[in-house]
Amino acid sequence: MSRLGDQIHTLRVQKGLDRKKIAKKAGIADKFLQEVEEGRRIPTDEQAARILSLLGEKGDLSEAFTPVAEESTPPVRPVAKPKPAKPAAQRPSLAQPNEQWNHALAGLMQDVPVLNIRGEQVAKRTLVLERGKIQGFDAGSVLYLKIPDDSLRALGIHEGDTLFMVRESAPRVGTVAWVRAGSHNLIGTVEKIAGGYKVGPTALENGAFKMVARAISAQIRLP
Numbered sequence: 001m002s003r004l005g006d007q008i009h010t011l012r013v014q015k016g017l018d019r020k021k022i023a024k025k026a027g028i029a030d031k032f033l034q035e036v037e038e039g040r041r042i043p044t045d046e047q048a049a050r051i052l053s054l055l056g057e058k059g060d061l062s063e064a065f066t067p068v069a070e071e072s073t074p075p076v077r078p079v080a081k082p083k084p085a086k087p088a089a090q091r092p093s094l095a096q097p098n099e100q101w102n103h104a105l106a107g108l109m110q111d112v113p114v115l116n117i118r119g120e121q122v123a124k125r126t127l128v129l130e131r132g133k134i135q136g137f138d139a140g141s142v143l144y145l146k147i148p149d150d151s152l153r154a155l156g157i158h159e160g161d162t163l164f165m166v167r168e169s170a171p172r173v174g175t176v177a178w179v180r181a182g183s184h185n186l187i188g189t190v191e192k193i194a195g196g197y198k199v200g201p202t203a204l205e206n207g208a209f210k211m212v213a214r215a216i217s218a219q220i221r222l223p
Contacts, residue, residue, distance in 0.1 A: 003126070004048060007109065009037040010128050011055040026050045057108070110134065114144040114162065117178075117185045119212075122146060135216070141167045143213060145178055151188065151200060152176070161220045163187075165213035171197055176215035181208060 012022060023033040028047060035041035036051075043051065112134065114123035125144060127134050134142050145163045155176070157163070163176065171177050171190045178187050179199050186209075188200020196205040 003109075004042070005037045005039040006126070007128075008033075008048075008051055008055065011052075011057070012037075014128065015056060017055065022051065022054050025054050110139050112142055112144060114146055116146050117148045117187065119185070135164070137166045137216075143167070144219075145187070145213065145215075147187070155189075155218075157218050157220065161218060163215040164217045164219065165215050167213045169211055171199075171211050172214060173197075178212040178215075179204070180210045180212055185212075 012019060019033055019037075020030045023030040026033070026047065027050070028043075032041060032043075033051070036043050108129055109126050110129050111124045112127050113121045114125060116122050123144075123146075127142075129139060132139055143165055145165050147157055147159055147161045147163065149159050152158070163178075165178060171179070173190050173192050175190055176188065177190045177199060178185070180186075181202070181204055186199045186202055186204075188202070191198040193203060196203065196208065198204070199209075
């Protein structure tokens with residue numbers, strides 16, 4: 001799926017809008033809009049701006065993406081003494097609309113890091129920004145954690161799945177948390193015990209560990 005198709009699909013699904021109705025109002029076929037969302041077709045700049053407008057995005061981008069017609073070069077007639085030919089009209093840059101388009105999307109999307117259990121970034125995902133937040137959390141506080149083993153299998157979470165998490169400084173009982181204890185990184189359900197907490201099967205005294213993040217949701221891999 002292309003970045004543009006992903007953006008259109010994400011906005012439409014978030015707003016609960018029917019693809020056929022959007023396509024009809026935009027003056028395009030439903031199948032064409034489906035292929036745009038799947039990244040198999042690329043709309044014109046005018047179509048893209050019209051679709052975004054129907055999805056509730058503010059700002060009229062139609063003028064910025066209207067292609068400029070190329071001027072034809074007048075024929076040069078042979079004369080006794082050649083004269084310098086009039087330079088042809090410069091072809092409009094095709095990169096300019098794309099730069100404007102990327103600039104328009106920059107305020108709507110943000111990359112979120114995918115980390116391993118050691119805190120190293122192994123990938124990234126682009127998510128929708130809504131008033132500076134991602135899924136209701138500060139954009140700078142969210143991350144994905146790639147699960148390293150099957151220790152959470154009781155919750156239906158296995159090695160290779162990912163957790164969408166938000167950084168926090170204190171554990172919450174009953175939640176799945178990622179903590180650091182010395183050189184060890186642990187992930188598990190938080191329980192309160194005398195003098196500290198239990199994260200998964202590991203008991204930790206107060207002050208002996210550092211909270212990294214709390215899990216919000218899981219994304220599992222299908223077999």
